Amino acid sequence: MKEGPDIAQIAALIGDPARANILTALMSGKALTATELAFEAGVTAQTASAHLAKLTDGGLVAARKSGRHKYFNLVSDEVAGVLEALMGLAAGAGHLRKRTGPKDSAMRKARVCYNHLAGDMGVQMYRSMVAEGLLEPSDESLILTKAGHAFVSELGIDLDALPTSKAPLCRECLDWSARFSHLAGQLGRAILSRFIALNWAKREENSRVVTFTPDGEKAFLSLFPMTERSIAEL
Structure with a gap:
């Protein structure tokens, strides 16, 4: 061609x-x-x-x-999305890095994917939000529902105050370690920033690992429970 x-x-x-x-x-x-x-x-x-x-x-x-x-x-976010998709493809095909260490499990639990939460906790948040009707996947986009707008407002996120960006408000991103989607886009960035502002979580220095405090993880699980319904529907 x-x-x-x-x-x-x-x-x-x-x-x-x-x-x-x-x-x-x-x-x-x-x-x-x-x-x-x-x-x-x-x-x-x-x-x-x-x-x-x-x-x-x-x-x-x-x-x-x-x-x-x-x-x-x-x-851009677009470049990050392509890289994360390639990581998922490589992981699914068995092409994994040989270097292992104590942070491997931490990386899989919660990490930064460019500017949003990834890993098991990122996937759980996405699946819980879909199961609770806060996010609505479609063929071409990911929609924040009316209930979702109320939810993020209660979390302390002002959608109207988000920085001007070409990135969509909500976007699915394939998680390379969990092999399910997590939440990207402006909302994904805003939610991770909110977790950090609330001192629920922090970025580990010189690492992509995100560590939640005990109280932060408890609050996270309360907001984003992994129910039988969320597992069955997704």
Whole structure:
């Protein structure tokens, strides 16, 4: 096919192991320096800079300067969504990283997926919201229902005050570890931010892990119970 989007070019950018590691590191949602990304990729700073130039030219990564340092981040939620989908595909096909450690179970329980909650707790939140009629999946979109608007308002989220963004309010995102959907989009970002503001959860430093306090987890389970109905309907 000689016309249309060139997916081969994007696939080549993502497919290099070092660049894949760089992109995965940026899934934390944090802006990182070339030195930090070189460590994540297991390459020299010079090699990392070359990879970052390709990713920037390819429209996957953006750079910004702050003082003497240059920081890199993913260009958009769309890029993050593609990466998470590829992680899910790789996990389902059995292509998993060999490195294991004590944070593996924590990553699977709760982690950041770019800017929203993923892992078992992220999936539970999504499934509970659908089962309780707060979210309504359709063929083309994910709708926050009238009951859902009331729910998020009671949680302390002002939807009208959310930052202007091209991202949809609600979006499904395939969770690579649980192999079910979790909630992304502006609402997914706002809910995770609210959990952190309420001191229910915190981001672990230099990690994608999200740790809930005992009281925070209790409050979470009260808001998003995993009932037989939610399991049966989803």
